[in-house]
Amino acid sequence: MSVASSPSRSLNISKISKSIKASVTKDVMFTLVNSLWRIISGPVTLVFIPLFLTSQVQGFWYTFISLAALTVFADLGFTTIVTQFAAHEYARLTFNAETGLFEGETNDIKRIGSLLRFVFKWSVSVGAVGFPVILSVGFLMFRGKGGNVNWPLPWCVYVLSSGLSFTTQSVLSFFEGCSQIAAIEKNKFVSAIASTIATLTFLYFGFNLYSLAFAAFIAAAINIGMLYFRFGKLIAQMVTESKGYIVNWKTDFLNLIWRYAISWSSGYFIFQIYTPLMFQFHGPAEAGKVGISMALASAAFSISYVWMYVANPKLNMYASTRNWKAMDKLFIKNLSLSLITFSLGAILVLSILYFYGDAFKFFHRFLGFVPMLILLLAWFFQIIINGLAVYLRAHKKEPLVVVSVALAIYIGITTLLITKYLPPKYLFLGFLTAVLWGLPVVAWIFVKKRKEWHV
Template sequence: MKISDNLLRIPGLNRIISILGIDKAIFYTVVGVIWSSLAGILSIFFIVNYLTLAEQGYWYTFMSLGALATFAELGFTTIITQFISHEYAHLEEKNGKLEGDEDKLDRTVSLVKFSFKFYLIITLIAFIILSTIGVIFLKSFTNNYQLLLAWVLYSFTGAFLLLVSLFGAVLKGFNKVEKVQKIITLAGFVSTVSIWIALFAGLNLWSLAVGGFVNIAFSMLLYISSSRSLLAQILHENVKGYYNWLKETLPLQWRYAISWASGYFIFQFIVPVAMFYAGASIAGQLGMSLVMVRAVQSMAGSWGMTKVPQLNIFVAQKKRQSLDGLFKTLQWQSLLVYTLGSLALLLLMIFIFPIINWNVRILPIGENVILFIAEGVNLIIFNWAFFLRSHKQEPYVKISFLSAVLTAFGVWLSYYLFSSTLLALCSFLAAQLIILIPARRILKIKRKEYDEGKIGY
């Protein structure tokens, strides 16, 4: 008997699982996020003991600058998952291989091959962007060439992980969310442990690159071994038709590009700005608080993220009632999880962190509360976006750009004039609350158009 079967014998656990809608895909995602959260707490131990507060600032600045890979990827993996899901809705998998309509099968194989060829270019672009911009930014603080080299190596792993993520995006398109999340969780575990070992060994900022290389190797091994038959079929299948996937994806790609690029300024811009105007110590505290709060949001967001392929399939199959029912369920379940998780983390910050002297490594409680509220608003908008994008559209492109402008300008002005993290976080929250209004209006308008069958199929 499996451990999971024994766990289900616990009184009331079945009821809790039913209320929260926890399936295997969500389970592995939540396990991954819980591990990330625990790892984040354990990582604090290693960071506190093996890095100075200034090095902690560089640590989280490295991580925020690493998110610049967004400007090379620009939502392409999400598009690939969506397009594959729409084709896969007319196929089925038997004995690890795809079967069904020949035209759909041919289109699917062609799409996967196109995506990998295109992503080789994206990986190279990402490395150039990350290494160049990072070195220019970091040189304004230090001429330590070992630190700069550590950044270049870390940026290489960050760029290559984009290619690794494409394997996950393709498999998600085939509705293998459970398998992908399991691999991500396992790879994340091994990668994190390798970072701890590297920190213990005195590699300080080089540890991030060590974790990146381990993540790449372990993920590739698991992706290839777990889907060998499917990947072999796609590799050896000859494409019979001609499909201009660049032309088909481009109308959606440029919209996603704006949204993804805007996402950097909404979610990552604040740490480098804090580093520039307030110093490494403040950036370190801000970075650590952001990591913890967003870990809770990531866990709650898994209720929507793991249902993306199924949302796409329901749209392609024109199962409107099933689509709406799934969307409503994932929406309230994710908000419930976020609320409970936020309260739990907040209690830890208030009562436990001062005892172990970790409170000096994070933001004050009031500023963390602002972060919790802002990220909760973002979670709501994320869920709406999952639903809208399942129709092969990106109607939030304009408000994403507006949110980025409001957030980036407010954060920059707060630090430039007042060197105030509190004011910067208030600006961040205000921007998200302002965006919530048009985002809700767009959702209502688009849902009506979808229900009337005007667009979306």
């Protein structure tokens, strides 16, 4: 017996379809194109690494990446605050695409120009102090464990590239706040293509760790060039008009950054501690398995989180204008799309590992089905936590400091004990159990603060 579709059901489907189409703005489209490239390039790179690197070099490769993530201690949430402050200032301006300049009250243009000056000076100063420290940490960790692996010079080049990228990303975060996400994603797309091609080419010709270092340097150089090409005229306008105009941004930032600093520092232990610990206790080969598995899970997360990424500037603008209804609607819709996208990607990854994990030697370079299941489950709940945090931070406040520290301490201790005493397949149990108890706490804070602030 057939059942005809009811008009109301057809109407609901039509509404959902229109809602999704409306969500695909130019920002979303270019971000998704960039993410689509990552969908293509990520797996290809993951194939090339086991094919052209030994298990030892693979371990150094991913430990390089994890140690370079110590950038978080130089950033300390600065780039996120930059986006928020820029969005709040830009709410009173418009961007003229034909002239490539801001339009609005002269005083507002001077304010946002002085903010750009501050962002650049701060990032250069912090980078000059922070990245030599990161370089030294790497030398201390790798010394005596390299064997025949040539790591010192590639490590130096890679850290230098990370320093250049840090300053560039700080400026790009400023323009993200000014609703220039589409243009920024175009820049990232060009640099991502160049980086991937360079990585694969260098790997093919046997450059080993130099492949990672040189590709990172090329990407940093292209990002700097594209930043000047796309925003050079706008930067000149802001720098010229804000000359001599003083705003005490340092005080405003310091009032907020200490909270972000704690949260961002905690983030390193939540997301990046696994590969260095495995390197320390089980050697480069096991660290390589952890690193490449983390890269796979992180790729799924990054692709799905596009929806929240593109919503962030608008969430800040809605908070600035106190348009709570629009803010809630955008948040719920984009967080839902992120969770759906991640779930589809996780199912695909787990299906491949379950059916083909033992059949091909290639997959032996990864952790198995069980640790990947644990890791992907943890990331699913982490998407919700991240989404709630983005919503709260749009109010230029950071109420999750204590939770972040508690999660970091818990994950750091449990992961250290697991790495030392249990098989590698249980490595991510600390991460999963942390988000399982952390999510209800964050949700409670979210409900409480939303009610308190939206009056």
